[in-house]
Amino acid sequence: MLILIMGLVIFFCVHSVRLVAPQWREASFSQQGAMRWRVRFGLITLLATAFIIMGYLQMRAEPVWLWFPPVWSRHLAALLMLVALFFVGSAVIPNTTMKKKIGYPMLIAVKVWAFAHLISNGNLADVLLFGSFLVWSIVSFVVYRRRDRKAGVVREGESGVPFDLAAFTFAMVSWFTIVFYLHQSIIGVSPLV
Known part of the structure; x- marks a missing residue:
């Protein structure tokens, strides 16, 4: 369960930046450049998704x-x-x-x-x-x-x-x-x- 929760927390934190801190997101986006921002966003999202899938499959094995x-x-x-x-x-x-x-x-x-x-x-x-x-x-x-x-x-x-x-x-x-x-x-x- 911990892996699933960890994945969900990471996923929602990353996907909520625009929701809770839009000015910071825009400033970071312009400072780092679009490509660097998207690569980091994508890599963190992939990591979170991997945790979600692993945790979900573990929990489904013993429902x-x-x-x-x-x-x-x-x-x-x-x-x-x-x-x-x-x-x-x-x-x-x-x-x-x-x-x-x-x-x-x-x-x-x-x-x-x-x-x-x-x-x-x-x-x-x-x-x-x-x-x-x-x-x-x-x-x-x-x-x-x-x-x-x-x-x-x-x-x-x-x-x-x-x-x-x-x-x-x-x-x-x-x-x-x-x-x-x-x-x-x-x-x-x-x-x-």
Whole structure:
């Protein structure tokens, strides 16, 4: 459990710099240069992700069950993942309606992903992993939206159906790939069983 918690703490500390110290981040970014900042950020993120995976796998080897989710929760989670992947597509594809309207579709994707996995998994490792991501994404979204409103941020730019269709296509292709191939081969569990 300690390795998982250590990985989560490192991950969230690194990913919360912009949240809690935006001026320091910008100053460091300009002093060190974009490439150096991104390399350090990426290496620390990789380290944290490795700790999270190792700790999660250790805890899953000897699970501590908090509840036993009903079978239908897996099917609901699979459907929610389609929604989460649409928000991922909306975040990575420029000029989508979701990006223009809410500003932070990737945080919405993390919220939906974490919630979907919380309802369909009931052991302590899942609660620690997905619960912490859910709390972090909710807090981050609220802080960023409040900061944007205070600063009077208006998202300009052309959004439209072609960009949203691209996000939807991304979601469908990703969902089918994950559900019918990747989830089973990487995680070892089929989301549809």
